[in-house]
Amino acid sequence: MASIIVGLETYPSFTENYGTLVNFIEHLILGFFIGEIFIKIGAEASHPWSYFKNGWNLFDLFIVVALLLPIDNQYFIVLRMLRLLRVFRLISALPRLQILVRALLKSLPSMGYVFLLLCILFYIYGVAGTFLFAENDPIHFSSLPKSILSLFQVVTLEGWADLMYIQMYGCERYGYDGIEALCTNPSASPLVGVLFFVSFVMLGAMITINLFVGIITSNISDSVDEFKQEQDKKLEKVIKEQNQFSKVSRLEGQLLAIQEQLKDMHSSLERIRTDISDY
Structure with missing residues (x-):
């Protein structure tokens, strides 16, 4: 969508008639790009810095930061050229193109x-x-x-x-x-x-x-x-995380079973105390 808008902006009549709509869509797309970055960083869980180890992620971050730069109207051509960088995001979006x-x-x-x-x-x-x-x-x-x-x-x-x-x-x-x-x-x-x-x-x-x-x-x-x-490495990482999650789940199950056994033992002790007090 961002790439199509960049091409449509080459037609002055389109910009004159739909300039407000284009600006709204551009801000919406930029917000989507920013949200995508935060989602990717959040997906790294306890290792958010891993996001910055990927060259394509850094490339996306550079484009977003460039689009966020405060540029005056006198540098309007520069702003358009920066918007053109969004087309290159297709590279990071398509693995085969990478x-x-x-x-x-x-x-x-x-x-x-x-x-x-x-x-x-x-x-x-x-x-x-x-x-x-x-x-x-x-x-x-x-x-x-x-x-x-x-x-x-x-x-x-x-x-x-x-x-x-x-x-x-x-x-x-x-x-x-x-x-x-x-x-x-x-x-x-x-x-x-x-x-x-x-x-x-x-x-x-x-x-x-x-x-x-x-x-x-x-x-x-x-x-x-x-x-x-x-x-393959990513798949191995996912499998390891799933195995760790399975181990944690099994441990949680075992802990719950132990808690149930402790509750039963506590109930038995209470009954024994009651019987002893009756005698």
Whole structure:
């Protein structure tokens, strides 16, 4: 509900017509969030500090505290951005989504090395592309930044064949229709063009990008195992608490039985005293 309201607030007409209702619902939702925090803390019974050991609980607490901050109307945009944080509570509400987020966070260190490898690849091919194709294709390869930006287009597989054809056939025959004035030094490089772009697509788009996918997939598997272990620990904790409760219940039953026996013994003693006094 909170996420839907955040989206509806992007429509000015909706805010103008239902602003009062929206504010009421937002305060109601915020009250629900606060109540949820207190319920979770109370559920920890004699160990309320255990609530703060869970990262997702701290994340929820941060969002609620951020929404409670006194913000003036001049910082209205900041307030809206803070409200947008409520959408992220879906992560803590859906355990399966937590697995994916956890896997992505665990993948960051390994992905950093793959990203570094990709940057080196971009730099090498960017320099080579500038030397090889700057005169024939000044729009895409006249400088190193333009070359790297063009290579980013290639690695996304968006129109990479057109860039290759410009180098294969020359700018006077392909790709510069209507802008012939920019094609000052056309030169066709069919073999070099094919080798350059096909090799970059193979290395950049197929191998390196698949490394990212492989890292994330591996960490998802690990996160699923960790999630199962956490659920097993929670189940064991519940079973232990139930066993302790059962033991306490049995002890209470035994104490009640002993109390009944003591009452019977007391009654018997009273009868004996009465009989003795009669004699």
